Amino acid sequence: MNSLSSPPRAGEAVDLLVAGAGIFGLWTAKRAVEAGLKVAIAEPRRPGAGASGGLLGALTAHSPDRWNPKKQFQFDALTELPGLIAALEAETGLSAGYRRCGRLMPIAKPGFLSQVKERVIGAEEYWRVGADQFVYEARSLGEAAPLGWISPEAAPLGAAWDSLAARVSPRAYVGALWAWLRPRVTLYEQAYTGWDGAVVLSDGGRVATGAAALAAGYEAFPLIASALDLEGPVGGGVKGQSLSARLAPGAAAGLGDVAALPLIYEDGVYVAVHEDGTVAVSGTSERDWEHPGAVDPANDGFWRRAQALCPALEGAAVLEWWAGVRPRAAGRDPMIGRLPGKAPIYAVAGGYKISFGIAHRVAQAVVDEIMGASMSAPLPPSFTIERHFG
Numbered sequence: 001m002n003s004l005s006s007p008p009r010a011g012e013a014v015d016l017l018v019a020g021a022g023i024f025g026l027w028t029a030k031r032a033v034e035a036g037l038k039v040a041i042a043e044p045r046r047p048g049a050g051a052s053g054g055l056l057g058a059l060t061a062h063s064p065d066r067w068n069p070k071k072q073f074q075f076d077a078l079t080e081l082p083g084l085i086a087a088l089e090a091e092t093g094l095s096a097g098y099r100r101c102g103r104l105m106p107i108a109k110p111g112f113l114s115q116v117k118e119r120v121i122g123a124e125e126y127w128r129v130g131a132d133q134f135v136y137e138a139r140s141l142g143e144a145a146p147l148g149w150i151s152p153e154a155a156p157l158g159a160a161w162d163s164l165a166a167r168v169s170p171r172a173y174v175g176a177l178w179a180w181l182r183p184r185v186t187l188y189e190q191a192y193t194g195w196d197g198a199v200v201l202s203d204g205g206r207v208a209t210g211a212a213a214l215a216a217g218y219e220a221f222p223l224i225a226s227a228l229d230l231e232g233p234v235g236g237g238v239k240g241q242s243l244s245a246r247l248a249p250g251a252a253a254g255l256g257d258v259a260a261l262p263l264i265y266e267d268g269v270y271v272a273v274h275e276d277g278t279v280a281v282s283g284t285s286e287r288d289w290e291h292p293g294a295v296d297p298a299n300d301g302f303w304r305r306a307q308a309l310c311p312a313l314e315g316a317a318v319l320e321w322w323a324g325v326r327p328r329a330a331g332r333d334p335m336i337g338r339l340p341g342k343a344p345i346y347a348v349a350g351g352y353k354i355s356f357g358i359a360h361r362v363a364q365a366v367v368d369e370i371m372g373a374s375m376s377a378p379l380p381p382s383f384t385i386e387r388h389f390g
């Protein structure tokens with residue numbers, strides 16, 4: 001329906017209340033509005049306040065060997081995303097900072113080189129849609145990227161090149177989604193606390209709704225456990241730290257169009273250049289943490305590793321440090337769909353490291369389920385509630 005003139009009024013009954021305005025919640029709300037539902041969002045902080053407000057925005061696929069339904073789902077999601085983002089940008093007039101820039105992974109050991117050879121064949125077979133064929137292949141450093149982008153010492157055997165990978169600016173993307181939604185939904189600046197026949201918010205208010213979608217990032221897991229009367233954790237959060245930096249004057253010389261440079265990935269460390277020429281670097285995974293958003297500048301090993309991988313980063317000025325918590329379900333894969341029981345509560349949680357690439361497809365599957373429609377993009381079995389709680 002997509003009507004700009006009639007967002008539900010505060011207090012009015014809605015068809016769907018989405019708890020959480022991160023990438024999963026925003027896409028769930030958007031798909032629901034597009035399906036003609038009246039939608040409210042409960043978000044106690046602000047859109048993008050959680051893990052979705054970070055700096056990196058790498059959109060990368062699982063490796064193309066040992067193919068399975070999860071890889072197919074993610075591939076389909078990644079290949080349809082540019083069209084969806086272009087439409088979002090056209091409707092909002094805002095850029096999401098998307099570019100299919102490809103990815104390089106240094107090859108330092110013969111074992112990885114053999115794996116790359118297997119993946120070449122997998123990509124030929126599976127990384128194809130319509131007229132588009134994406135490749136995964138070994139390249140010498142000279143053909144992989146401009147000299148100076150990857151250190152020859154870090155990549156003595158060349159680099160694996162993946163032409164499917166892309167990047168987006170997380171904050172710009174979230175901002176564009178929110179700009180699209182703002183006139184179409186009701187926002188409650190409150191937390192979802194539970195269900196008693198209606199949604200109960202943290203200020204004690206109640207919202208009558210046909211369904212509730214729990215898309216509260218890592219904080220969705222206690223809500224899901226409570227909805228299911230489970231004592232043990234059904235998921236948790238892994239904290240990660242990243243930064244953004246500006247290249248030193250002269251460092252970009254010889255690198256050509258800096259914004260087109262490929263992502264670099266090695267063993268948990270990611271380097272991505274954004275449209276404005278800033279470079280995002282990400283690389284920590286902490287299971288034990290106390291303060292979700294607190295940056296620990298001493299935890300900067302990933303930054304030194306990134307500089308060793310990518311000589312152009314030497315002398316770069318750090319503009320911002322950032323920390324966030326990735327939602328990770330106990331069963332590792334995302335937890336998507338209607339929870340068992342009488343209440344119409346749906347889980348949309350646990351995207352972990354790949355949320356930005358799959359959120360729109362996950363959201364479509366949830367909204368199809370809410371509408372009682374057959375799923376236009378069926379979920380991989382490992383994402384389903386039956387698999388998590390069956």
Ligand SMILES: Cc1cc2nc3c(=O)[nH]c(=O)nc-3n(C[C@H](O)[C@H](O)[C@H](O)COP(=O)(O)OP(=O)(O)OC[C@H]3O[C@@H](n4cnc5c(N)ncnc54)[C@H](O)[C@@H]3O)c2cc1C
Nearest residue numbers: 020022023024050051052057058192216217240354355356
């Ligand atoms: C350092 C780092 C780097 C990353 N890099 C990438 C990357 O390159 N590519 C990628 O795809 N993914 C990446 N991720 C993972 C990705 O950021 C997350 O998986 C994703 O943002 C999770 O989205 P979400 O919507 O599930 O949760 P969030 O973005 O965390 O949003 C949850 C929202 O729910 C709200 N909320 C909490 N409790 C309640 C409640 N009770 N009621 C209502 N609302 C509530 C929060 O305020 C928040 O706004 C990275 C994560 C980190 C930490």
